[in-house]
Amino acid sequence: xxxxxxxxxxxxxxxxxxxxxxxxxxxxxxxxxxxxxxxxxxxxxxxxxxxxxxxxxxxxxxxxxxxxxxxxxxxxxxxxxxxxxxxxxxxxxxxxxxxxxxxxxxxxxxxxxxxxxxxxxxxxxxxxxxxxxxxxxxxxxxxxxxxxxxxxxxxxxxxxxxxxxxxxxxxxxxxxxxxxxxxxxxxxxxxxxxxxxxxxxxxxxxxxxxxxxxxxxxxxxxxxxxxxxxxxxxxxxxxx
Amino acid sequence: xxxxxxxxxxxxxxxxxxxxxxxxxxxxxxxxxxxxxxxxxxxxxxxxxxxxxxxxxxxxxxxxxxxxxxxxxxxxxxxxxxxxxxxxxxxxxxxxxxxxxxxxxxxxxxxxxxxxxxxxxxxxxxxxxxxxxxxxxxxxxxxxxxxxxxxxxxxxxxxxxxxxxxxxxxxxxxxxxxxxxxxxxxxxxxxxxxxxxxxxxxxxxxxxxxxxxxxxxxxxxxxxxxxxxxxxxxxxxxxxxxxxxxxxxxxxxxxxxxxxxxxxxxxxxxxxxxxxxxxxxxxxxxxxxxxxxxxxxxxxxxxxxxxxxxxxxxxxxxxxxxxxxxxxxxxxxxxxxxxxxxxxxxxxxxxxxxxxxxxxxxxxxxxxxxxxxxxxxxxxxxxxxxxxxxxxxxxxxxxxxxxxxxxxxxxxxxxxxxxxxxxxxxxxxxxxxxxxxxxxxxxxxxxxxxxxxxxxxxxxxxxxxxxxxxxxxxxxxxxxxxxxxxxxxxxxxxxxxxxxxxxx
Numbered sequence: 213x214x215x216x217x218x219x220x221x222x223x224x225x226x227x228x229x230x231x232x233x234x235x236x237x238x239x240x241x242x243x244x245x246x247x248x249x250x251x252x253x254x255x256x257x258x259x260x261x262x263x264x265x266x267x268x269x270x271x272x273x274x275x276x277x278x279x280x281x282x283x284x285x286x287x288x289x290x291x292x293x294x295x296x297x298x299x300x301x302x303x304x305x306x307x308x309x310x311x312x313x314x315x316x317x318x319x320x321x322x323x324x325x326x327x328x329x330x331x332x333x334x335x336x337x338x339x340x341x342x343x344x345x346x347x348x349x350x351x352x353x354x355x356x357x358x359x360x361x362x363x364x365x366x367x368x369x370x371x372x373x374x375x376x377x378x379x380x381x382x383x384x385x386x387x388x389x390x391x392x393x394x395x396x397x398x399x400x401x402x403x404x405x406x407x408x409x410x411x412x413x414x415x416x417x418x419x420x421x422x423x424x425x426x427x428x429x430x431x432x433x434x435x436x437x438x439x440x441x442x443x444x445x446x447x448x449x450x451x452x
Numbered sequence: 453x454x455x456x457x458x459x460x461x462x463x464x465x466x467x468x469x470x471x472x473x474x475x476x477x478x479x480x481x482x483x484x485x486x487x488x489x490x491x492x493x494x495x496x497x498x499x500x501x502x503x504x505x506x507x508x509x510x511x512x513x514x515x516x517x518x519x520x521x522x523x524x525x526x527x528x529x530x531x532x533x534x535x536x537x538x539x540x541x542x543x544x545x546x547x548x549x550x551x552x553x554x555x556x557x558x559x560x561x562x563x564x565x566x567x568x569x570x571x572x573x574x575x576x577x578x579x580x581x582x583x584x585x586x587x588x589x590x591x592x593x594x595x596x597x598x599x600x601x602x603x604x605x606x607x608x609x610x611x612x613x614x615x616x617x618x619x620x621x622x623x624x625x626x627x628x629x630x631x632x633x634x635x636x637x638x639x640x641x642x643x644x645x646x647x648x649x650x651x652x653x654x655x656x657x658x659x660x661x662x663x664x665x666x667x668x669x670x671x672x673x674x675x676x677x678x679x680x681x682x683x684x685x686x687x688x689x690x691x692x693x694x695x696x697x698x699x700x701x702x703x704x705x706x707x708x709x710x711x712x713x714x715x716x717x718x719x720x721x722x723x724x725x726x727x728x729x730x731x732x733x734x735x736x737x738x739x740x741x742x743x744x745x746x747x748x749x750x751x752x753x754x755x756x757x758x759x760x761x762x763x764x765x766x767x768x769x770x771x772x773x774x775x776x777x778x779x780x781x782x783x784x785x786x787x788x789x790x791x792x793x794x795x796x797x798x799x800x801x802x803x804x805x806x807x808x809x810x811x812x813x814x815x816x817x818x819x820x821x822x823x824x825x826x827x828x829x830x831x832x833x834x835x836x837x838x839x840x841x842x843x844x845x846x847x848x849x850x851x852x853x854x855x856x857x858x859x860x861x862x863x864x865x866x867x868x869x870x871x872x873x874x875x876x877x878x879x880x881x882x883x884x885x886x887x888x889x890x891x892x893x894x895x896x897x898x899x900x901x902x903x904x905x906x907x908x909x910x911x912x913x914x915x916x917x918x919x920x921x922x923x924x925x926x927x928x929x930x931x932x933x934x935x936x937x938x939x940x941x942x943x944x945x946x947x948x949x950x951x952x953x954x955x956x
Contacts, residue, residue, distance in 0.1 A: 372570070374557045375884065378731065384553075391549035398542050402708040405535065405694045406701045412531075413693035418669035422531055422693050426538050430746050433545050437742040440548070441735065448732055 215243035218313040220250065220304045220338075221276030226319025228359035229351035231280045234317035235287050237347075244290045246311050247280045250303045251295070301337040308342055316342055320350045383447050390436050397432060401425050456771045457779050461608035465791035469607055472795040473621065476637055476802060502733040504639045506740025509724060511642025513540070513715075513741070514748055515804035516598025516774075519645060519797050521862025522749070523780075524773035525697065526756020527679050527763075530686070532697035532704075533756055536862045537749035539708055543715025543869075544745060548738040551716040554884045556725050556734040563722045563876065564819045567883050571891045579898040581819035583875040584719040586902060588812040589848060590871050591718065592805060594864035596853020599801045601774045601861075605782075606794045612854050618798070619850035622805040626813065626842040635727055638803040644796045646744060652777065652793065653751040655784035656758030664754070668692070671757060677764030680771055684764060703923050707866055710927030714869025717876035719811035720804070755780060773860050805849070812845040813838040866925055867909055874901030874930035878938040889938065890945040897938025905930035 219234040221227040238245045277293060284291045294311065296303040308316055320335050339346045351359070378384055404411050405422070412422030518540065525533030558566040564580035596615045603614030657663070662670055672688035686696065698704040715721060725734045759776040762783055763769060770779050778797070782790035817838030856864065878897045882889040908926035913919045923929075 372558075375554050378553050378557060379885065387549040391545060394542075394545050398708070398712060401538070402705050405698075405708070406705040409694050409701070413689045415672065415689075418665060418672070420672065420689070420692055423534070423668060426531075426534055427750065429538050430541055430750055433541050434743055434746040436545070437548055437739045441739040444732070444735060 215241045216246055216311065216313040216315075217241075217243050218246045218248060218304070218308050218311065218316045219280060220248045220300075220307075220316070220318050221280055222249065223276035223279065224319065225356050225359060226349065226351050227276050228279060228319075229355045230317055230319035230349040231276070231283055232355075232359060233347070233349045235280070235283045235289055237315075237317065238284070238289045239287045243314075244292060245280070245284050246292045246294060246307070246313055247277050247284075248294045248296065248304065248307050249277050250300045251297045300334050301341070304334070304338050305341050308344060313344060315345050315347060317347045317349065320348045381447075383444050386443060387440060390440055394429075394432060394436060397425075397429055401429055456769045457605035457775060457782060459604045459608050462606070462787060462791070464787055465794070466607045468788070468791040469795045469798065472792075472799050473802070476641075476799050479637055479640065502728050502736040503740055505635065505724060505728050505733070506737035507642040507744060508635045508638035509642075509721065509737055509741035510744035510748070511638035511640075511645065511800060512720060512724065512804050512807050513745060514642065514645050515800045516595050516797065516861045517865035518748065518752060518862070519649070519777055519800065520598045520601065520774040521594065521860055521865060522752050523755040523759065524770075524776040525860055525862050526753060527759040527770065527776040528773045529697040530676060530691035530756075530760075531693050532695070533862070534753055535694065535698075535704065535707070536711070536866065537752050539711025540715070541742070541746050541749055542708075542712040544738060544742045546712060547716040547721070548735065548742065551880065551884070552725060552734040552738045553731040555722065555880070556728070556731040558884070563719055563880070564815065567879060567894060570883050570889075571894065573891045573895075575895050576891055577819050579895045580876075580879070581815040583898050583902050584815035584819075585812050585845070586906075587717070587868060587872040587875065588719055588808045588815075589845065589852065591720070591865065591868040592808050592845070592849035593852045593856050594859075594861040594868065595801050595805045595808070596849055597856050597859060597864060598774060598861045599798060599805075600853060600857065601772055602778060602794050602798055602801075605775065605778065606791065606798070611857055615850050615853040618801055618805060619846045619853070622802055622809060623843050623846040626806045626809050626839070626846075635724075637799075638807065641796065641800045641803050642744065645800055646748060648793050648796050649748055649751045649755065651789075652758075652781055652784065653754045656754050656761075656780070659784060660758070660761060667754065667757065667761075671761070676760050679760055679763035679773075679776065680769060682763050682766055682769055700922060700924075702928065703925060706870075706923050706925040706928035709931055710866060710870035710873050710925055713873035713877045713927075713931060717872035717880065718869075719815070719872075719876075720807040723811050723814060724807075772858065805846075809842045809845050809849075813841040816841040816845075863914075863924075867914075870909075870925050870927040870930065871902065871905045873927060874905040874934045875899075876901070877931065878934040881935075882938050882942070886939075886942075888942055888946060890942045890949075892945045893938045893940075893942025896941040897934050900937040901930055901934030904933050 215238075217234055217238050219231060221231055234245060237243070277295075281291055281293070292311070294307050296307060304316070304318075316338060318335050318338065320333070335346070335348045339348065349355075404425070412420065412425075414421045416424060518537070522533055522536045522540070525536055527533070555566055558569050563584055564577045567580050568577045596618060599618035600611040600614035603609045603617065604611055609617075657667060660667060660670075672692060675684050675688050676686045676691035677683060678685040690696070694701075694704055698707070724737075728734055728737055755777050759770060759780045762780065768779055768783050770776050778790060778794045781793040817834050821834060821837045875898050878901060879894045882897070883894065905926045908921050908923075908930060909915065911920040912924055912926065913922065914924050
């Protein structure tokens with residue numbers, strides 16, 4: 213049977229530690245990792261967030277979903293991504309039921325040593341209401357250091373993301389295709405100039421093969437450049 | 453009676469020359485007032501419009517190599533010269549489809565920035581800075597040769613003086629203003645050069661009385677002359693097919709590879725990608741450049757063949773292949789046309805040289821001084837270092853330029869392209885498109901390409917009577933070697949890292 217593990221994450225330190233554990237578990241069981249991010253809309257939930265942030269050294273500035281994807285990708289674990297808006301606890305419970313998971317793995321938001329600030333834990337609330345097992349990961353200092361380190365190394369910068377989005381865009385692939393056509397012609401021109409000089413000297417229509425090919429290579433460059441730009445401008449206008 | 457261009461002092465030519473040079477300086481001074489920060493100095497604050505930047509690309513690129521060198525090579529070696537033009541343009545296709553937009557996204561000021569962005573390593577920055585510096589110096593040599601050659605008949609000065617004048621003016625421009633002025637200067641000169649080439653092409657066709665294709669057919673039927681003697685030495689079939697210059701067929705392939713990969717690796721071209729605000733503007737300027745440069749090389753064919761044709765008709769002789777286009781201008785339009793054409797050529801050289809010196813100054817001041825030595829004091833001192841570098845590189849270029857007297861400039865540029873392609877292209881391609889590239893691989897690849905290409909040139913027929921390496925252009929060996937080392941070292945490095953991780 214296909215095992216499914218739900219991982220709610222907000223990019224906080226406990227969530228990152230839980231991510232590591234969830235990926236380990238998913239790999240062990242050959243399970244699919246369902247990554248959930250909940251964007252809060254209800255201002256009343258704000259207090260809950262504050263209590264977590266205070267207790268757990270605030271946010272890490274890490275995109276929890278991308279982090280989980282990267283980690284899962286490395287481990288060869290299948291992933292699904294769910295994004296929800298609303299109250300955190302309720303959305304976690306709903307997502308767990310809708311996507312039929314067998315288990316929820318999440319970080320403990322119980323702030324150690326700051327019991328006085330404790331206002332209520334999402335993990336605790338989920339445990340009470342969930343119909344499946346909930347694995348609450350309590351991070352040790354070591355875990356936190358490790359998760360922080362992990363979070364810092366593999367994540368790409370915005371520039372790298374921009375580079376990747378350019379390289380994977382259709383526009384770039386069209387460019388590559390055109391480059392391929394040009395490359396074939398230029399290579400033919402080079403190979404003939406190197407090994408087929410008699411062919412290059414063969415006369416055609418008052419000119420010879422070499423000159424006609426040379427002119428074609430130049431004109432093709434211009435035509436390709438102009439039509440590629442025309443295409444690219446159109447694509448950019450459509451905002452693709 | 454057929455004669456070569458004389459080297460006497462010509463008042464009218466001199467006046468025109470002064471006018472164009474002073475106009476260039478004035479533009480620089482005007483724009484220099486707007487240079488405020490180091491960012492402005494290097495790359496015009498990222499605010500240059502794409503059309504201006506595109507023509508400036510052409511101005512940078514067409515310089516001495518094309519107008520003097522390629523036209524001259526076609527006049528003397530026919531098809532093999534045309535091959536240079538085709539290869540020079542092909543490089544822009546690589547720039548357009550593979551490099552322009554990705555590179556614009558990754559970097560801030562220099563080629564090294566883009567590499568460092570990925571590897572966050574000082575060693576990568578050091579390697580890229582050294583490569584930028586070396587390639588700039590090698591590319592400066594043909595520019596200096598072009599300048600020295602052209603001042604002799606233009607204003608009757610010695611070759612060495614021409615080199616010193618160009619070096620001096622450019623040092624002054626770059627040490628006072630920076631990239632904004634060179635972009636505008638290059639734009640104006642790119643435009644002038646295109647107009648001049650068009651005028652000269654029309655003059656060739658009108659004076660010979662042939663249509664464009666008919667003119668080429670005439671060569672095939674009647675053979676070609678040797679422009680330095682005026683005697684007919686080649687049949688049309690030999691002249692308009694590969695083989696006169698590239699006696700070793702592999703030299704043709706080696707040059708073809710160096711040229712198509714070299715353009716995208718030239719530091720003064722790469723740095724220009726950062727002068728436009730957006731990646732899409734980088735693409736658009738490349739397209740403008742391709743149109744302008746492509747049109748120019750087709751015209752160059754007629755300039756070169758025209759020079760050969762009229763030399764064969766006994767109208768003039770050419771003693772230096774670099775002077776083919778200016779000599780043709782002198783015949784077609786007299787001293788005034790000759791002076792205008794030569795002054796424009798001289799001015800383009802000025803612009804190209806300043807672009808190169810800017811790139812070298814950027815490498816030293818920004819990459820070495822600020823980033824590697826960690827002198828993050830302030831922008832003022834970084835700017836001072838880059839100006840000092842401009843002076844230093846300028847002086848070195850002047851000395852090397854004087855030493856390289858008499859060599860064809862397109863040929864010299866072909867060597868600079870081979871070095872640039874060997875050192876920078878493997879690093880650039882692997883950084884942008886291959887996740888497996890590692891810091892060590894990139895550094896090893898850059899140094900392999902750089903050192904191997906220079907060593908192969910040093911033991912080639914160009915430098916030695918009894919060469920160890922039989923090809924004039926090292927590209928076909930050193931470019932694949934650069935790729936092989938970059939990829940090989942990266943793979944080994946990665947394996948080592950994995951072992952280290954597993955045992956830790």
